[in-house]
Structures are given as C-alpha cells and as structure tokens.
Amino acid sequence: DAGVTQSPTHLIKTRGQQVTLRCSPKSGHDTVSWYQQALGQGPQFIFQYYEEEERQRGNFPDRFSGHQFPNYSSELNVNALLLGDSALYLCASSLKETQYFGPGTRLLVL
C-alpha cells in the first residue's frame, strides 16, 4: 500500500511566478490537508479539503488556493510567489482523525 505521495520533490521558481504542487493520498483516505514548513519551524496549516471542497483554512492569503479531485488527490496552487514562500510544503491525508504525511515538496523562490 503506497503512502502519501507528493510531486515534484524539489522546485525552483522566481518571484511573481505561479506554482502547482500535487498530492496523492493513502489508499482509502478521503481528506487532504496542506501545511507549510519554513526552515527551522514547525509546519503551519494552510487548508484542508474534503469532498472536493475547502473545509477549513489557516491564516494564509488568497494567493494560496487548492483543489481536490474526485479520486481524492489534491493540488496546492500559489500565485505571485514571494521570497517568503520558500519552504517545505507537506501534504497529509486522513480518513478519520490521524493525519499521515507525505515526504513534501521543497520550494525555493529566488
């Protein structure tokens, strides 16, 4: 059984560009959450998707948006990238309470 997978593993963008990150949940999981982990800090909750809708959102601007597909996979989109968006982006999937994390996508904004 594959765990949570994310793509790409690494990404380099320049300020002002847009980026899309992808996540496939564990088999049988229907909920996907996204987190941003800046260097040396704990992950911060961005938002959570369930039944193809954003169910809850953390304190992130509208530049951060997402989508969940019928097969429960998800995308995170970030527009108008800033230097401060450089971080490890983690996806977590869950069926009930416990969230299982993927390896993350490391984004560097130059």
Added chain:
Amino acid sequence: AQSVTQLDSHVSVSEGTPVLLRCNYSSSYSPSLFWYVQHPNKGLQLLLKYTSAATLVKGINGFEAEFKKSETSFHLTKPSAHMSDAAEYFCVVSDQPRGSARQLTFGSGTQLTVLP
C-alpha cells in the same frame, strides 16, 4: 484556540540513556495529541497519538507519552536512546471546535541529538 509549547528546542543525550522531550498544550476542547518525528530531508512520521482512551500511550520504536490533563502536558519518553533516534520531534494538538475540521497545530520542535 489551541496551542502547543515544546519546552526545549534542543535535547542532547548519550546513547543508552533515557530521553525526555517536554510538551505543554492549550485547548478549548477535549484535544487529541500526537508526536511526530522528522528525520533530515524527510516527511513527518507518526510516533504515537492520544485520543481520550488510556492516558499512557505507547508508540513505535519504544517511545511512549503520558497525557496529564491537570498539568496540560504530554511529554515524550524513551528508556534508552539509540543513535537512529536523532531527529526533530514535534508535539501536535488537534481539537474540534463545533463545525470545524481537525486542524493540526504544531509545536516549534525539539531537535534530539544522540551522542555515542
């Protein structure tokens, strides 16, 4: 609102000695609590979770944690450290405001170093 405080940013122990990583939480509801571990350049792995059953929770790799409501603590322990335990450890709280999904709130992390 929920929050987590990890009392030590760095802990250093010798191999074979006990490990104690301290965590205090704040929650408006009956929380679920978790410990995750993150090895360098890796994602987060669940060590153990407390969800209102037994207050002493056993996890993987010999780790355990005790939920103490009166002290609002959820400290992580291991009797004997192994070199492979060296990593960043995160204490995490999740509560359930009415109508809300289970958002995880992470502590700032404790870096565990294991000396030979």
